[in-house]
Amino acid sequence: MDMSSEILTRIGCILVMIPIMGFWFNKGSAHEKLKKKYISRDSFSLNLAPLKHKRLGFHCIILIIVFFTAGATILHQTFQVTLEEVLLDTNLRIPLRLSGIKMTEYNLQESASQRQVEQNHGFLLIQDVVLLPDEVLLLVPLSSQKFRFKDKESLQCSFEDNFYTQLKGIEYLDRAQGVAAVRCQAPGQDVQWSAKSVALVDNIHNPVVTETMKVNAVFMNYSQPIEWHHMVYESFITGKDIVLFAKGINHKQGLNVATKDLRCIFNGTIETTVTVSAQEVFRCQHPEEDVLYQLYGSKITLSVHGNPIPSVIYYDMPPSYHRPLRYAHIRTTESKKMKLCACTMVFNVAKFIREWVMYNSHLGVEHFFLYDNNSEDNLEQILESGLSGYNVSRYPWPWAKTQEAGFSHCALMAREKCQWMMYTDVDEFVFSHSWLNKQVGPEVEGIQAVKSNSKALTAGALLNMVMSLSSQRKKPSRISESHIGQVSFKCRNFGPSGLTEHPDRGVTQGYTCRERQEKRFKSILLLEAASPSLLNIIHRFQLKKGYKTLYVKSSMAVINHYKYQAWSEFKVKFKRRVSAYVVDWSESKNPTSQDRTPGLSNKAIQPRDWEHRFCEVNDTSLKDFAIRVFSLVSARSPKCVDATSPMVSNSQLELLMGALSILQSLVSVQTTKEHSEDLL
Incomplete structure (x- = not known):
């Protein structure tokens, strides 16, 4: 029996049963009394508590089954979903509250329909194709957030005319439905290909089967890939609005398209106003409540002067309307944040990240958010194995030249978790001479003695400094200047310090010579003080009215920026600058930019005297501080013994272990020969 026959049969049964049930229900005074007793006309609900009459109970059960079957049939045909999907609120997340909404009027975007076709038939479909610099990004909706590709090392990217390129990586984006971001090496300019031709295959060019999922070349939206520099690429849904991140609208720093010339477009049909236009951040109002469910899964984009731009973002309703919630944070009280x-x-900071995390963790940083911009040095594995005892979250962020937008996104995402957010790079370390000069106490022996002097250590020193500075209030001249919403520190730039290779013991131990002049600022932001525009320039945010930035004097604290490192590390910066508004060094534009390095051209050619440049002041203060602090930390807690490893090279560690082995053998000279051999 086909589906249409089955539907007609069910409808026929229902039509036959309704008059029979009606005739039974209305006959006789006894049944009328029972009807009044057990069934309320106003609410049309059954009251089965006093039910004792077996015959009535039997017929009531039949009545419930009939209405339940009829409802399931109508629901299935009207909404095109199964009853299980409705009850579990999965996949399409059709609401249980259906009044006032005609689901048959849905006009979902074609790609949203593809997502459901994929799940019904077991196929993974490529939803969007983005052309990044040197890469092609495939966005693949997944059946669940837990789905993972197996044996991805054997996968290849297939283009037209049997042309194959290397699979560079697969990331899983933080989206409500689950999306895989597949990065492929871009074909050469001489290769003609379209978005429809892209597929994933195994190393012998067969379709890939992962469990029950097949990676297929099906792609039905358009034939040309989206250019990375002109698109809506990310979003953040709040209860009040939608924050879209887009490139190609506000081209220059400080020159933003007026909000009156912008519209937020849902499904190509519904428009809402844009309330903020700043850098790559655009805030849009949600559609009216009566069409929210109709728009779920449809594409969102921005139009400029009536012209929509490409987008890879799909509408996920406000957190209060469905579950599971995207970026749904239970509001946390300030005391619990x-x-x-x-x-x-x-990007490729695996060799630096351990030193930076451990140093800042000691100073009071409680959680680290890493926006990973397509690293290729196994950063994820390093975090799992080398920093498992620290609170570090890694967020895949495949979008090129979007540092400001990434920081804005981080401010939104972490606002319910953190009070203050430090925005520095992994080669930047906050330091105060007062920490080095702090009285540690007399020489002590043993772990317990060191613990008794823990108040003299500098644990949490940066946190204490921020709390102290933010609580200081001079007599304000205006009410708007009474609260400190940001603390900014000047930067001291360090040079290669005579090194030709990356220092084994870390940047704080290897680079000790710097420029005399202090340049730029880096900041720690009170998240609630950030302006709705989320505007930020060089790690400093624009603040709401009522907040101001406190610029810390260098005598109190600075940031040691290990900027000009050994050439083998420094030349990587020629590949691409992360800021949206900074010209890449390989280009000849804007040669006088402060971001450029003095004395270098637009080619990564090492100067003869590079290792001796940018050296005017010999400064070992932070190096001495780190040695003192981490040696004390290792004595205070066995959990932190590995904190000394960045300060000790492998060869030194082998010598220390050898000396320890000899010492143990001398101490145990009275033990048996077998035991002595075990020690040696």
């Missing part, structure tokens, strides 16, 4: 967190954007 973490006091100080840190956020940074990273």
Whole structure:
């Protein structure tokens, strides 16, 4: 029996049963009394508590089954979903409250329909194709957030005319439905291809089967990939509005398209106003409540002067309307929030990250948010194995030249978790001479003695400094200047310090010579003080009215920026600058930019005297501080013994272990020969 016959049969049964049930229900005075007793006309609800009459109970059960079957049939045909999907609120998340909404009027975007086709038939479909610099990004909706590709090392990217390129990586984006971001090496300019031709295959060019999922070349939206520099690429849904992140609208720093010339477009049909236009951040109002469910899963984009731009973002309703909630944070009281967190954007920093996390963790940073911009050095594995005892979250962020937008997104995402957010790079370390000069106490022996002097240590020193500075209030001249919403520190730039390779013991131990002049500022932001525009320039945010920035004097604290490192590390910066409004060094534009390095051209050619440049002041203060602090930390807690490893090279560690082995053998000279051999 086909589906249409089955539907007609069910409808026929229902039509036959309704008059029979009606005739039974209305006959006789006894049944009328029972009807009044057990069934309320106003609410049309059954009261089965006093039910004793077996015959009536039997017929009531039949009545419930009939209405339940009829409802399921109508629901299935009207909404095109199964009853299980409705009850579990999964996949399409059709609401249980259906009044006033005609689901048959849905006009979902084609790609949203593809997502459901994929789940019904077991196929993974490529939803969007983005052309990044040197890469092609495939966005693949997944059946669930837990789905993962297996044996991805054997996968290849297939283009037209049997042309194959290397699979560079697969990331899983933080989206409500689950989306895989598949990065493929871009074909050469001489290769003609379309978005429809892209697929994933195994190393012998067969379709890939992962469990019950097949990676297929099906792609039905358009033939040309989206250009990375002109698109809506990310979003953040709040209860009040939608924050879209888009490139290609506000081209220059400080020159923003007026909000009156912008519209937020849902499904190509519904428009809402744009309330904020700043850098790559645009805030849009939600559609009217009566069409929210109709628009779920449809594409969102921005129109400029009536012209929509490409987008890879699909509408997920406000957190209060469905579950599971995207970025749904239960509102946390200030007392339960973490006091100080840190956020940074990273690329291939696996060799640096351990030193930076441990140093800042000692100073009071409680949570680290890493926006990973397509790293290729196994950063995820390093975080799992080398920093498992620290609170570090890694967020895949595949979008090129979007540092400001990433910081804005981080401010939104972490606002319910943290009070203050430090925005520095992994080669930047906050330092105060007062920490080095702090009285540690007399020489002590043993772990317990060191613990008794823990108040003299500098644990949490940065957190304490921020809390102290933010609580200081001079007599304000205006009410709007009474609250400190941001603390900014000057930067001291360090040079290669005579090194030709990356220092084994870390940047704080290897680079000790710097420029005399202090340049720029880096900041720690009170998240609630950030302006709705989320505007930020060089790690400093625009603040709401009622807040101001406190610029810390260098005598109190600075940031040691290990900027000009050994050439093998420094030349990587020629690949691409992360800021949206900074010209890449390989380009000849804007040669006088402060972001450029003095004395270098637009080619990564090492100067002869590079290792001796930018060296005017010999400064070992932070190096000495780190040695003192981490040696004390290792004595205070066995959990932190590995904190000394960045300060000790492998060869030194082998010598220390050898000396320890000899010492143990001398101490145990009275033991048996077998035991002595075990020690040696």
